[in-house]
Amino acid sequence: MNILFIGDIIGKPGRDVVAAELRRLRGHLKLDLVIANGENAAGGFGLTRAISEEFFGIGIDVISTGNHWADQKEILTYIESEDRVLRPANYPRGTPGRGANLYQTPAGSVLVVNVMGRVFMDALDDPFAAVERELSACPLGEGADAIVVDVHAEATSEKMAMGHFCDGRASLVVGSHQHVPTADAQILPGGTAFQCDAGACADYDSVIGMDKAEPLQRFTRKMSSQRFAPATGPATLCGVFVQTGAKGLAARIEPVRVGGRLSRALPEL
Numbered sequence: 726m727n728i729l730f731i732g733d734i735i736g737k738p739g740r741d742v743v744a745a746e747l748r749r750l751r752g753h754l755k756l757d758l759v760i761a762n763g764e765n766a767a768g769g770f771g772l773t774r775a776i777s778e779e780f781f782g783i784g785i786d787v788i789s790t791g792n793h794w795a796d797q798k799e800i801l802t803y804i805e806s807e808d809r810v811l812r813p814a815n816y817p818r819g820t821p822g823r824g825a826n827l828y829q830t831p832a833g834s835v836l837v838v839n840v841m842g843r844v845f846m847d848a849l850d851d852p853f854a855a856v857e858r859e860l861s862a863c864p865l866g867e868g869a870d871a872i873v874v875d876v877h878a879e880a881t882s883e884k885m886a887m888g889h890f891c892d893g894r895a896s897l898v899v900g901s902h903q904h905v906p907t908a909d910a911q912i913l914p915g916g917t918a919f920q921c922d923a924g925a926c927a928d929y930d931s932v933i934g935m936d937k938a939e940p941l942q943r944f945t946r947k948m949s950s951q952r953f954a955p956a957t958g959p960a961t962l963c964g965v966f967v968q969t970g971a972k973g974l975a976a977r978i979e980p981v982r983v984g985g986r987l988s989r990a991l992p993e994l
């Protein structure tokens with residue numbers, strides 16, 4: 726199976742580059758499933774029903790999220806009725822929505838798990854225990870033909886640890902939340918593809934996707950003067966492409982970067 730994971734889509738510039746590029750990417754990479762992190766899609770903060778439906782309309786099959794998943798309150802009811810939107814699995818019991826789900830594609834079934842780290846982030850339930858629960862309930866090759874884990878975390882250490890924790894049990898473990906793509910795409914010894922962070926779909930003339938004036942003001946003067954807002958220049962679509970092979974493990978992992986300012990990376994099949 727050919728799967729594309731798209732990093733955090735930030736505001737309108739992020740949505741625009743995905744709308745402009747995804748149809749071509751779906752054909753070029755013969756994609757069976759597209760997962761995108763949508764936690765920053767609504768003006769940088771959260772996700773709405775309208776934006777989710779826009780994403781489904783342009784070829785995104787599953788939307789994962791992270792610490793900003795509930796910034797727009799309407800998501801709390803929407804997520805209960807839409808199983809293509811995930812929030813991190815390690816929120817307390819009783820939180821609306823779900824952290825994992827099995828999706829059927831013509832090429833086979835894919836379990837997508839969304840989980841959030843705890844290092845340099847708000848306290849939350851143990852992400853490793855949450856992932857263990859999901860992987861045991863639906864093992865690779867038995868319950869699912871492919872498994873993708875979006876580990877939404879700040880620390881590369883925690884994400885690498887999650888990669889090894891899942892090695893041999895998932896097709897892809899990919900990080901989100903940092904908004905900058907890392908250069909460590911690899912297949913781990915047990916056969917799980919891994920990249921610490923997919924990057925964002927954002928204007929990179931920015932501070933992690935936000936207009937640079939306000940972050941600079943806060944860093945240099947320790948004062949805030951306005952809300953953060955997404956930078957509005959042309960965005961780069963950043964993602965990770967994985968091809969699965971025997972037993973649903975990874976045969977290939979490649980970074981994807983198209984549009985905007987970042988150097989282009991587009992795998993050939």
Ligand SMILES: [Fe+2]
Nearest residue numbers: 733764765902
């Ligand atoms: Fe994000």
Ligand SMILES: [Fe+2]
Nearest residue numbers: 791792793902
């Ligand atoms: Fe985040």
